[in-house]
Amino acid sequence: xxxxxxxxxxxxxxxxxxxxxxxxxxxxxxxxxxxxxxxxxxxxxxxxxxxxxxxxxxxxxxxxxxxxxxxxxxxxxxxxxxxxxxxxxxxxxxxxxxxxxxxxxxxxxxxxxxxxxxxxxxxxxxxxxxxxxxxxxxxxxxxxxxxxxxxxxxxxxxxxxxxxxxxxxxxxxxxxxxxxxxxxxxxxxxxxxx
Amino acid sequence: xxxxxxxxxxxxxxxxxxxxxxxxxxxxxxxxxxxxxxxxxxxxxxxxxxxxxxxxxxxxxxxxxxxxxxxxxxxxxxxxxxxxxxxxxxxxxxxxxxxxxxxxxxxxxxxxxxxxxxxxxxxxxxxxxxxxxxxxxxxxxxxxxxxxxxxxxxxxxxxxxxxxxxxxxxxxxxxxxxxxxxxxxxxxxxxxxx
DNA sequence: GCGCAAACCTAGGACTGTTAGGTTGCAGCT
DNA sequence: AGCTGCAACCTAACAGTCCTAGGTTTGCGC
Numbered sequence: 001x002x003x004x005x006x007x008x009x010x011x012x013x014x015x016x017x018x019x020x021x022x023x024x025x026x027x028x029x030x031x032x033x034x035x036x037x038x039x040x041x042x043x044x045x046x047x048x049x050x051x052x053x054x055x056x057x058x059x060x061x062x063x064x065x066x067x068x069x070x071x072x073x074x075x076x077x078x079x080x081x082x083x084x085x086x087x088x089x090x091x092x093x094x095x096x097x098x099x100x101x102x103x104x105x106x107x108x109x110x111x112x113x114x115x116x117x118x119x120x121x122x123x124x125x126x127x128x129x130x131x132x133x134x135x136x137x138x139x140x141x142x143x144x145x146x147x148x149x150x151x152x153x154x155x156x157x158x159x160x161x162x163x164x165x166x167x168x169x170x171x172x173x174x175x176x177x178x179x180x181x182x183x184x185x186x187x188x189x190x191x192x193x194x
Numbered sequence: 195x196x197x198x199x200x201x202x203x204x205x206x207x208x209x210x211x212x213x214x215x216x217x218x219x220x221x222x223x224x225x226x227x228x229x230x231x232x233x234x235x236x237x238x239x240x241x242x243x244x245x246x247x248x249x250x251x252x253x254x255x256x257x258x259x260x261x262x263x264x265x266x267x268x269x270x271x272x273x274x275x276x277x278x279x280x281x282x283x284x285x286x287x288x289x290x291x292x293x294x295x296x297x298x299x300x301x302x303x304x305x306x307x308x309x310x311x312x313x314x315x316x317x318x319x320x321x322x323x324x325x326x327x328x329x330x331x332x333x334x335x336x337x338x339x340x341x342x343x344x345x346x347x348x349x350x351x352x353x354x355x356x357x358x359x360x361x362x363x364x365x366x367x368x369x370x371x372x373x374x375x376x377x378x379x380x381x382x383x384x385x386x387x388x
Numbered sequence: 389g390c391g392c393a394a395a396c397c398t399a400g401g402a403c404t405g406t407t408a409g410g411t412t413g414c415a416g417c418t
Numbered sequence: 419a420g421c422t423g424c425a426a427c428c429t430a431a432c433a434g435t436c437c438t439a440g441g442t443t444t445g446c447g448c
Contacts, residue, residue: 137360141372
């Protein structure tokens, strides 16, 4: 019988595609094996367990996402950069819902440490804010606020949390306007508290 | 044999407690039955299926949460109200992580329509913003931004998303300062777009 | 063409979700 | 006290999922 030609990378990518199709919480070892026309047990040569599989999908998605964002913000500054970052973020979340959901799971700190995804994400995010002239610790606070807002907005949008008729796209643009104003009027931390 | 005295409400409450203990995604029919010293099948007299169980936990948690928030913001306005709302929100998320996680699941719109939780949530949230003098559609945009930010912040905090040493509590307070400034400088929608 | 590592399989155990249908305890009525 | 009915609870069974242990095959490098 012809072999499926499985490989760790191929399995993870298929899992990511499956997540976009049926939702991240529904990517199961069995379903994945079915896609390849292979028995469940065969996947365990390439992936330790479901936990491991999900972590890998998360890292794949996180890498793809920050790459797209990085391209979008390249050569931009100030509000231009903010909007480009935010729109690339949201576009990814809407286009690849399963992969985006994967990026939200808790990941083992040991894995985080040896992956480049988080470093790149931090670099791009801090870089985007460069034009606003913030310095630590305000910078960290601002990054956290922005991440929270993007994360929260896309999460609520994806889960149908916005019931009112007002257009979600319009609200998003308004939110970006507001965040831009906010970054320009950022209440500076006089106390330099740690 | 002495009966456990199960009831739909009691089952749901136990499920919520279990969620706070072991995480919402780990509340399972079997585990719940074990807690009551009862067979799995017995629970199906009180709850349609896991989906139904989770939805009920979500509604319970959502109700508890908005009640606590409502008490916190009562009699306050402006920044006072904003801070009270936000702190009550975050406190609930931190104290009852399982219940809070439950509030984030997607809920059948039919259920949403006939539950009072969402109406109350909207009332309290819009009420909190009254002092800032916003009017529609800016009001809806601001509500969405705030909800997203709180939701996103607590989600990231709970999943360990804040790696840097800067205190999470301090960043939170700074974020509230910033949001207050933002609401006072809200970029008005001149076009009255829908 | 031989060997070996990787790819894939069979078999099976443990847990979870769910249904169908049976039994039993308890409240209230007579 | 005895009956009755309903709700609480049970047994039995099946399907799906995760995972392990150990066996077989395929294809690539020599």
